[in-house]
Amino acid sequence: MVFPLSKGARTGYGGCMTDDSQNPAPMQTRSLPTVRLKPKAEARAIRHGFPWVYADELVTDRRTQALVPGALAVLEDAERQPLGLVTVNTRSKIIARMLDRDPDTTVDPAWFAARLTRALDLRARLFGAPYYRLVHAEADGLPGVIIDRFGEVAVVQPNAAWAEAHLDALVGALVAVTGVTTVIKNGQGRARALEGLGEEISVVQGPAPKAPVPVPMNGATYLADLMGGQKTGLFFDQRSNHAFAARLAKGARVLDVFTHVGGFALAALAGGAARALAVDASAAALQLAQGGAGASGFADRLAIRQGDAFEVLEALGSEGARFDLVICDPPAFAPAKPALEAGLRAYERIARLAAPLVAPGGYLVLCSCSHAADLTAFRNASARGIGRGGRRGQIIHTGFAGPDHPVLPQLAESSYLKALTFRLDG
Numbered sequence: 001m002v003f004p005l006s007k008g009a010r011t012g013y014g015g016c017m018t019d020d021s022q023n024p025a026p027m028q029t030r031s032l033p034t035v036r037l038k039p040k041a042e043a044r045a046i047r048h049g050f051p052w053v054y055a056d057e058l059v060t061d062r063r064t065q066a067l068v069p070g071a072l073a074v075l076e077d078a079e080r081q082p083l084g085l086v087t088v089n090t091r092s093k094i095i096a097r098m099l100d101r102d103p104d105t106t107v108d109p110a111w112f113a114a115r116l117t118r119a120l121d122l123r124a125r126l127f128g129a130p131y132y133r134l135v136h137a138e139a140d141g142l143p144g145v146i147i148d149r150f151g152e153v154a155v156v157q158p159n160a161a162w163a164e165a166h167l168d169a170l171v172g173a174l175v176a177v178t179g180v181t182t183v184i185k186n187g188q189g190r191a192r193a194l195e196g197l198g199e200e201i202s203v204v205q206g207p208a209p210k211a212p213v214p215v216p217m218n219g220a221t222y223l224a225d226l227m228g229g230q231k232t233g234l235f236f237d238q239r240s241n242h243a244f245a246a247r248l249a250k251g252a253r254v255l256d257v258f259t260h261v262g263g264f265a266l267a268a269l270a271g272g273a274a275r276a277l278a279v280d281a282s283a284a285a286l287q288l289a290q291g292g293a294g295a296s297g298f299a300d301r302l303a304i305r306q307g308d309a310f311e312v313l314e315a316l317g318s319e320g321a322r323f324d325l326v327i328c329d330p331p332a333f334a335p336a337k338p339a340l341e342a343g344l345r346a347y348e349r350i351a352r353l354a355a356p357l358v359a360p361g362g363y364l365v366l367c368s369c370s371h372a373a374d375l376t377a378f379r380n381a382s383a384r385g386i387g388r389g390g391r392r393g394q395i396i397h398t399g400f401a402g403p404d405h406p407v408l409p410q411l412a413e414s415s416y417l418k419a420l421t422f423r424l425d426g
Helices: 043-047 109-126 161-165 167-178 190-194 236-247 263-270 283-296 309-318 337-357 375-388
Strands: 034-036 052-054 071-076 082-088 094-100 131-136 145-150 153-158 182-187 200-205 213-217 220-224 253-257 275-280 302-306 323-328 358-368 393-399 418-424
Touching: 043 082, 071 094, 109 131, 109 167, 131 213, 131 236, 145 167, 153 167, 161 167, 167 182, 167 200, 220 263, 220 283, 236 263, 236 358, 236 393, 236 418, 253 263, 253 309, 253 337, 263 275, 263 283, 263 302, 263 323, 275 283, 275 309, 283 302, 309 337, 323 337, 337 358, 337 375, 358 375, 375 393, 375 418
Parallel strands: 034 071, 153 182, 253 275, 253 323, 275 302, 323 358
Antiparallel strands: 052 094, 071 082, 082 094, 131 145, 145 153, 182 200, 213 220, 358 418, 393 418
16 A cells, blocks of 8 residues: 655645744754864865765864764865865764765755655655655765655664754654654664664654554565564565565475564565475564464465574574575674674574575575675675585575665765575585
8 A cells, every 4th residue: 555645745844834933943053163174084085975084084173072962064174175064973983974065055854855855756766655765874865864664654763963963853854755644763773872872762753553564565564563673673675685585486495594574484485485484583573474474375384483593504404404495684793894704704604504404406595784794705705604515506696785775886884785696506
């Protein structure tokens, strides 16, 4: 079901406000402070679209240190030439984030509405129903902001101090542009901790969902727990990779490890898999997977197994289990560079344990959502693991996040998801 937009939707505040008393005051004045790059900082990268300034690149005098986290400022290069409007947080390693290349921009409700309208226009072209990532942070011009849409409900992750400070304006624009009736703030996760922000989940607009929200995707129905699930409740980024795996699943025996709420398993069953085994450490997630299978009409073809993924893979190997299609979609083993080597060893171990479970001529899908592990490093770790598992194979597909997760070319971190599909030997 496609939910209609509210009156004034996608037109900003102009279509739904009738007098000046309803217009919130702008969140800045033109007497903004300035912050300046150090002489050796790479101003060229900023001019060419890189959106971040690191703490060691900025002059941090007393005036800068006194700025409230999330404050707005004009960024200048070492020669005092303006580069744009930024938000500053001296508590973060990313001390400044570019908001607008125009240093004279006023960040007000109309500014938020313009950014959201542009993001919505893309998603409306891509999807026939309002279930998608609406805002993908820097790539959509809203640094540190994630917004996932579930029909009439939106889940906002304000992962940067400036977004936390301007949350009311962001939510007001979101409601006006999209017509959603409920907005949930999901203030959890590592990114907020790095910004010095606390954890919180709350409903900031409209009624709270009384049950998991059904989400139609790839021919299946997923159940998303928007108040208590992981992240925003569902991983939209894997949608296109689910669809590719489903093309390999007709008549297949499928194993989906780290399934979350059904992930690849439900898509495979919708694609005609004979049966699927979904594995996860979370009993709550597996209950949602079962509920999704029931809502999709194939509860009798889904089995679940709760436990540590590595232990379950080892146990299945000992049991002599074999599957035509095996998918492993773990959490980020290498979320940052210090964890890279340990993370790559974990990916290699997953591949080593999973490869022997694939029937001759079957398929193995290995995924990574680690920012720090680039495609080459992840591919090499996966290939080593497959070899150590006594198998060889060919890569037939390399997948990434779907188009509702656009990539900012200048920011490698915005391209994080990798999904490798191998066809293994006989």
